[in-house]
Amino acid sequence: MIVRFFVTGGTFDKEYNELNGELLFKETHLPEMLILGRSRVPVEVTTLMMIDSLQMTEEHRELVARACRGATEDQIVVTHGTDTMVETARTLAHGVPGKTVVLTGAMVPWKFGSSDGLFNLGSALAFAQTLPPGVYLSMNGRWFSWDNVRKNKAKGEFETL
Amino acid sequence: MIVRFFVTGGTFDKEYNELNGELLFKETHLPEMLILGRSRVPVEVTTLMMIDSLQMTEEHRELVARACRGATEDQIVVTHGTDTMVETARTLAHGVPGKTVVLTGAMVPWKFGSSDGLFNLGSALAFAQTLPPGVYLSMNGRWFSWDNVRKNKAKGEFETL
Amino acid sequence: MIVRFFVTGGTFDKEYNELNGELLFKETHLPEMLILGRSRVPVEVTTLMMIDSLQMTEEHRELVARACRGATEDQIVVTHGTDTMVETARTLAHGVPGKTVVLTGAMVPWKFGSSDGLFNLGSALAFAQTLPPGVYLSMNGRWFSWDNVRKNKAKGEFETL
C-alpha cells in the first residue's frame, strides 16, 4: 500500500524569513519530517500549492479534489491550514468517492521547534492506513468525520459538533 | 473512549546525565509530549517500570500483561524499548484477550531532539483508536501484528517476517 | 562583578501566537537561556520594554540610556531588535559614560529553534566582561564599536562602515 501526500501549505509548512521578520512558505518539510520519524511507509508526495488556508478559494479546493480523484492511491493525506480545513474536507467529501482521505495540519510551524506537526503527521498517516473510505480530519490525536467537526478558534483545537 | 498508557521505559524516555555522561531514566516524558502534540484524547498514564528493554525479564512482561488485563480501558498504548518489544508483544498476545494493545517506542531519546518518539506517539495513539482487538507494534509509521514482525537490528527498523 | 541585563524586546524574544498565527511578545526568555547555557555569571535582569525595534522612538532610547546610567553595575548587556540597534547604540554612546554597554539581539526568535540568539548571548556576555568602557554591538560572533557598524539588511548581518 502506498500512501499519497498532497501538500497545500498551512501553518504546518510556514517558515521565518529572517531578513524581514515575516512568515513565508518555501519548500514543504514533509519529506524531512518523514525521515525524522523513521517512516518506512511507502509514500508519494506532491505539492499542489503553498498557501495559507484563509486564502483558499473554492477553485483551490476543487483542484485538491481533482488531485485526490486522479491519484492511483486509495489512501491519501492532505496537509492543510487549520482555518478552513473543514471547508476543504466538505469539498473532498462530495468530490472524492471511495477513498480514505485524511486532512491534517499544525497549530505551530514545524520549523519553530514546539510544533504539533510531527505528532499530527504520525497520527494522520496511521489513520489513513486504518480508517474505511471517507473524508476525515486528524488533529489533536483524534480523527473526525468531515461532517462532524469544527475548529474552536478560541481554544485552538478541533471538536465534534 | 479513554486510552490507557502504560510506560515501561526504553530509549523513548532516556535522558542524558550531564554529571557523568551516561544515559539514565528519570520521569517519563509522555505527558509533556502529549501536551506538545496538542492531544485532546482522554488518557490515563501509568508508569509500570523505567528500564531498558534488554533488562526485561518474563516477570516484567507478566506484570505488563496483568496491568493491561486489569485496566478498565480497552485501548492501550505501551511505551517500550525496541530491543525486546516483540517478546513483550507475544506475552501480551497470550495474556490480554479482547483489547487493542499497541506497543511503541523510539530509536532516539525524545530529549535528544532528533527523535522519532513524537511521530511514533502520534501513530500509536491513532492505531489504538482504530485497530480491532489484538496486540500490535507501531513503529516506522506502520502497524504490525505481534506475530508478524521483527526488529532488523542492522537497519534499526521493524519489518514483517 | 555583576552583569546587568536590560531587555527591550526585538526578534530575540518574539513568540508565535498559535491562535492567530502572528508573532508577539510575552515574557523575555533571557533567564531560561542563561540556565540552558549553564551561565554562572552573576546577573541582574530588568525588562524595560518588549517592542519591535522599528517601533522605538527617541524617548524609548533615552529610557534605556537613563536605565544604564542609573544601574550600579558597570557591565551592561542590552537585548534589542536588530533594525535600529545602531541608533540606540548612538544614544547610549552619548548618554552613558564610563561603562561597558553591549547591545545584542537575534535574527531568528530563540523560540523558533534555529536561532542565533543563544550564540549571541554567549558572545555578548563575554564581551561585556572583557571590553573596556564604551558602547558596542555584539552580533555574528563579532564586536563592533557603536560608531563603526551598520546592519546590512540585504544580507541580514552586521558589518563595519
Added chain:
Amino acid sequence: MIVRFFVTGGTFDKEYNELNGELLFKETHLPEMLILGRSRVPVEVTTLMMIDSLQMTEEHRELVARACRGATEDQIVVTHGTDTMVETARTLAHGVPGKTVVLTGAMVPWKFGSSDGLFNLGSALAFAQTLPPGVYLSMNGRWFSWDNVRKNKAKGEFETL
C-alpha cells in the same frame, strides 16, 4: 584577524548511535554551529582528534600544544572534554607562548538539544578576540585563567580555586 579552531572531541561533539544506544563521535558539529550562530568571524577549523577527554594522554596534549604553536593565527579556540580540560590547559600554558588560547566544551552534547554548547561557543569566540595572550578556559559564561580553575564534578560547573 582569523580565529583558529582545534577540535579534540569531548561531550560537545558526542552523538547518539541509534543502532546500539551508545554515544559516539562522528564529525565535529562546529561548522554547522557557527552557521547557526550566523558567525561572520573568519575561522579555520582543524580536527586534531575526536576523543573523550578522560582518554587523553600527555601525548595527546602535546599534540594540541604543537598544533597551537604551529598555527599562523594568534587567537585559538580548542574544543575539549570538560573532565581534563584543566590538565590540557596547563600543558598549553607551558608550551604555547604569546598566543590567546581559549579552551571550551559542553556539559551536554549539542545534538541532544538542551546543550550549553552553542552558548559556550559564542563566549569562547568572544574571549579569544578580546583577552590578552595567555591560556584560558571559557565555561559557564565566564573565563578562567588556566592556573586558577577547577571543575567541580559534583555541581558540573567550573570555579576558581
